[in-house]
Every structure is written in C-alpha cells, then in structure tokens.
Amino acid sequence: MKMEQVKKFLRSLIYKNYDEFAKVLGYKDWKVAEENTFYVWRLGEDAGWYATELPNKKWAVWNDEGQPPYSIKVFLTWSESIEQLFEEKGLPEDYWLPEGFDENENIFMKEPDRDKKM
Numbered sequence: 542m543k544m545e546q547v548k549k550f551l552r553s554l555i556y557k558n559y560d561e562f563a564k565v566l567g568y569k570d571w572k573v574a575e576e577n578t579f580y581v582w583r584l585g586e587d588a589g590w591y592a593t594e595l596p597n598k599k600w601a602v603w604n605d606e607g608q609p610p611y612s613i614k615v616f617l618t619w620s621e622s623i624e625q626l627f628e629e630k631g632l633p634e635d636y637w638l639p640e641g642f643d644e645n646e647n648i649f650m651k652e653p654d655r656d657k658k659m
Contacts, residue, residue: 562609567596579653582626583636592622594652602626619652 559571568574574593581602582590588606593613595601600622601613616622623639641653 558609562611565610565613566593566601576655580638580640580659581623583638590626592619592626592653594619620649623648 559574563569563571563574566574568577577595578591578593580589581592588604590602590604593601593603595615600616600619602616602622602625603611603613605611614622614625616625627637639648639653640659641655641657642648643657
C-alpha cells in the first residue's frame with residue numbers, strides 16, 4: 542500500500558468515528574457538527590471541553606478525551622452549558638479559552654459568534 546493510500550485509509554477511520562458522533566449530536570456528518578461546535582476549555586496537552594449548538598437549539602457539552610463518540614450533557618441554553626463547565630468542573634481558569642468571542646466580552650451573556658471561531 543502506498544503512503545497516500547495509508548493516509549487516506551487512516552483519515553477515513555478517524556472521520557467515520559466523528560461522523561458517528563455527529564449523528565449523536567443530531568447532525569448528518571462531522572463537518573456540519575463542527576461548524577456548530579465551539580472550543581471552550583483546554584484540558585492539558587491534547588484535549589478540551591467543547592460546546593455544540595444542537596439542531597434543536599439546545600447545547601451539548603463534551604470533552605474529547607478518548608475516542609468518539611464522546612459522552613455529552615445537554616443544556617437548554619448556552620449560558621447553562623458554560624456555567625456548568627465554569628462552576629462545576631473546577632478547571633483551572635488559565636485553561637479557559639472560549640471560542641467565538643472578542644477579548645473581555647461577557648461569554649455568559651450571549652452565545653458565541655461563528656464568525657469569531659478560531
């Protein structure tokens with residue numbers, strides 16, 4: 542097998558798992574789910590907490606430790622989902638990196654802006 546074929550095969554395995562996770566979130570594939578997902582909190586070197594706006598306008602909070610499909614917790618609003626992470630998880634404030642906001646914007650008062658995604 543050529544190196545390009547190996548890369549293509551590995552990529553298909555990875556995205557297959559993410560596509561399955563996207564279906565858990567209510568989306569047809571990972572590309573669409575990712576467009577509605579915001580990075581919120583870093584967990585060490587290579588993991589983080591995320592919030593995804595679901596098709597029904599609720600929010601799912603999840604972290605990417607391990608392999609997809611990941612466990613999710615669903616909240617009615619963005620504010621509820623972020624408060625849960627901020628208050629209940631006890632994560633270091635240094636790791637707090639909410640995506641979709643300008644610096645010093647109050648992330649509890651409004652939903653993230655897709656145009657400000659990293």
